[in-house]
Amino acid sequence: MTPPPPSRIRVDWIWDGVGRITAPNPGPKTLEGTNLYLITRGSGWLIDAGPDDRDFLDELAGLVDGRIAGILLTHDHPDHAGGAGYLGSQLDVPVWMSVKASRDVFHSVPTARTLGPDQAFGAGGTLRAIEMPGHAWDHVCYWLEPDRLLFAGDNILGRGTTLIALPEGDMTAYMETLRKTHALESVAIAPGHGPMIDNPEAKIDEYVQHRRLRERDVLGALIQVDTADEIVDLVYEVNDPAVRALAVFSVGAQLAKLERERKIVKLDDGSYRVRADS
Numbered sequence: 001m002t003p004p005p006p007s008r009i010r011v012d013w014i015w016d017g018v019g020r021i022t023a024p025n026p027g028p029k030t031l032e033g034t035n036l037y038l039i040t041r042g043s044g045w046l047i048d049a050g051p052d053d054r055d056f057l058d059e060l061a062g063l064v065d066g067r068i069a070g071i072l073l074t075h076d077h078p079d080h081a082g083g084a085g086y087l088g089s090q091l092d093v094p095v096w097m098s099v100k101a102s103r104d105v106f107h108s109v110p111t112a113r114t115l116g117p118d119q120a121f122g123a124g125g126t127l128r129a130i131e132m133p134g135h136a137w138d139h140v141c142y143w144l145e146p147d148r149l150l151f152a153g154d155n156i157l158g159r160g161t162t163l164i165a166l167p168e169g170d171m172t173a174y175m176e177t178l179r180k181t182h183a184l185e186s187v188a189i190a191p192g193h194g195p196m197i198d199n200p201e202a203k204i205d206e207y208v209q210h211r212r213l214r215e216r217d218v219l220g221a222l223i224q225v226d227t228a229d230e231i232v233d234l235v236y237e238v239n240d241p242a243v244r245a246l247a248v249f250s251v252g253a254q255l256a257k258l259e260r261e262r263k264i265v266k267l268d269d270g271s272y273r274v275r276a277d278s
Contacts, residue, residue, distance in 0.1 A: 009059050014196050015149060015188070017041035017124060021060065023050035025079055028243070031159060031193040034079045036060075037151055039144075041124030043069035047142055047151050048192070049095070052082035061090040070113075072121070072129070073097040074153030074192060075136040076105040085109040098131065100138035115140060132181065134174025135162050141181070148187040155181065156203060158194020161210055165249030171211070171257035178208055218254045219274060222264065226271035228252045 011019040019038040026033045037047040044067045050056065060083075070093045073081050081097070088095040088111040097106065099114040106112050121127045125146035132141045135154045142151040154162050155177055164174050182204045189197035197203050221231040228251040235251075238244045255272055258264045264272050 007059065008056055009063055011038065011063075014190065015147065018144075018149070018190070020190065020196075021050075021063075023079070024053065024056055025051045029163065029193075030079055031157065033193070035190070035192055035194075037190055038064060038068070039123050039127065040067060042122040042127075045069060045121060045123060045127065046071045048072075048074055048080045048153070049084040049087045050082070051079050052086065054086065057083045057087050057090070061087060065091055068093060070094040070096055070121075072127075072140075072142060073101070074141065074151070075139040076101040077136060077154070080153070080192065081105055081109075084112075088112075096129070098138040098140050100133075102138070130180075132177040134170055134177040135164060136168050137170060137173070139177075143184065148185065149190060150181065150184060150186040150188075150200070151190045152181070152197075153192045156189055156191055156197065156207065158191040158197055160194070161207060163246060163250060164253045165246060166252040166256065169249070169253045171253040172260055175208070175211060175257075178204055178211075182208075215254055215258065218251060218258065219263070222272055222274050226267075226273065228255060231255075 008024050009021055011021055013019050017040045021036040021038060022033040024033055034050050036050050039045045046064055046068050049071050071084060071088055073084060084095045085108045088109055094111050094113045095109045096113045096115050115129045119129045128143045128145060130141050130143055132155055133139050139153055139155060141153055164171050186200040189200045191197060217235045218231055221234045225231055225234055228248050231251050232244060232247045236247045238247055259266050262275060264274050266272055
């Protein structure tokens, strides 16, 4: 008799009634894989659905069936929402997402529901959805109020920094999101990728400082060069073409923020100049 394949699902109980499940999609952008969070308190909820990996989703469905009242998406990127349509249908539970989520994603999820402003769910207390755009324009974080535990999606990672890249990334919105996140005074942060964050204040300060340094680098580079491609060549040390392309998009988001703040001006040919009066 052929033995069953080994389980690809492991639940790490990181908090009282909160388990972390890491999807089997490791990579440079996803770290060990996408973190899903199973909340067994109250009605029971699953934060994010992971990628569209049917073997993984079938096993996940078997694990959470009857234990959750719905799936809550942080944003519509494929590694977080790719499995939402299939998993929601298999479990016959609603999949909640931002009203700003892609129409393609919304219509691909038969049980899709849109979140209302500051919508709350029962979870042995209150689990509140908070709009926090920046990494993606539809990004939502979830705040477990009694515990002061923040499920941060991709806005803050357990290791490294998150990508803010055009066209959907917005650096101005992201800096405001970091300010709002700091103001919550979380006890801990459960990120969309990587390990738990037990020192939220220090991590958020690190993220803010990183963005300020990058902005300074971009402004400094504009003394010598005038396009995002040239800034990447001057500031970043990247050889991988895929990573370089991401860096160009990230610099583009920085440039868009600086242009909005009237610190630089974009010329008709697509190049940039530092404003003389900035």
